[in-house]
Amino acid sequence: MKCPFCGYEDSKVTDSRPADEKIRRRRECMKCRGRFTTYEMVELPLLMVEKRDGTYETFDRNKLIKGVFSAIKKRPVTIDQVSEIADYVENYFANELRTIAGSKEIGDLVLNRLREIDPIAYVRFASVYEDFTDIDSFVAAISEFEDISEAGASDKINTITEENKNGSDT
Numbered sequence: 041m042k043c044p045f046c047g048y049e050d051s052k053v054t055d056s057r058p059a060d061e062k063i064r065r066r067r068e069c070m071k072c073r074g075r076f077t078t079y080e081m082v083e084l085p086l087l088m089v090e091k092r093d094g095t096y097e098t099f100d101r102n103k104l105i106k107g108v109f110s111a112i113k114k115r116p117v118t119i120d121q122v123s124e125i126a127d128y129v130e131n132y133f134a135n136e137l138r139t140i141a142g143s144k145e146i147g148d149l150v151l152n153r154l155r156e157i158d159p160i161a162y163v164r165f166a167s168v169y170e171d172f173t174d175i176d177s178f179v180a181a182i183s184e185f186e187d188i189s190e191a192g193a194s195d196k197i198n199t200i201t202e203e204n205k206n207g208s209d210t
């Protein structure tokens with residue numbers, strides 16, 4: 041971290057605190073004693089997602105958020121809550137020091153949180169997600185599901201819930 045006053049490479053940190061998703065650091069130049077502030081991104085370890093077909097891709101927080109958003113359309117779920125779900129997933133694997141996560145594991149973590157937040161969003165997500173890394177087909181499936189539920193077939197939701205129960209028992 042170069043000193044902005046004299047260009048010297050070495051500085052010491054005099055204070056460090058979180059600011060939004062960054063860390064704010066007060067630094068003091070070891071040469072000219074000039075003081076300056078830096079904002080540094082918090083780096084999460086790289087997480088790989090193992091898809092159902094056995095291939096890998098890097099975890100993409102935005103993709104996850106996009107998928108959850110499809111499930112919460114017109115539901116009383118806030119952006120903050122969706123962001124918290126993404127934090128929860130990321131922190132879960134970071135805390136476990138895991139660098140590989142199964143796509144199904146990620147889906148299950150999302151479901152756990154959605155169930156607490158909004159049962160309808162939970163059912164929507166549960167009924168269509170197969171592989172969260174395949175967001176395009178997920179979004180398409182959600183839209184179809186929405187057309188059905190908007191036609192007033194609330195028993196369709198019950199049917200799907202039953203199917204999920206049966207599915208998880210096997």
Ligand SMILES: [Zn+2]
Pocket residue numbers: 043044045046047048069070071072073074
């Ligand atoms: Zn300096």
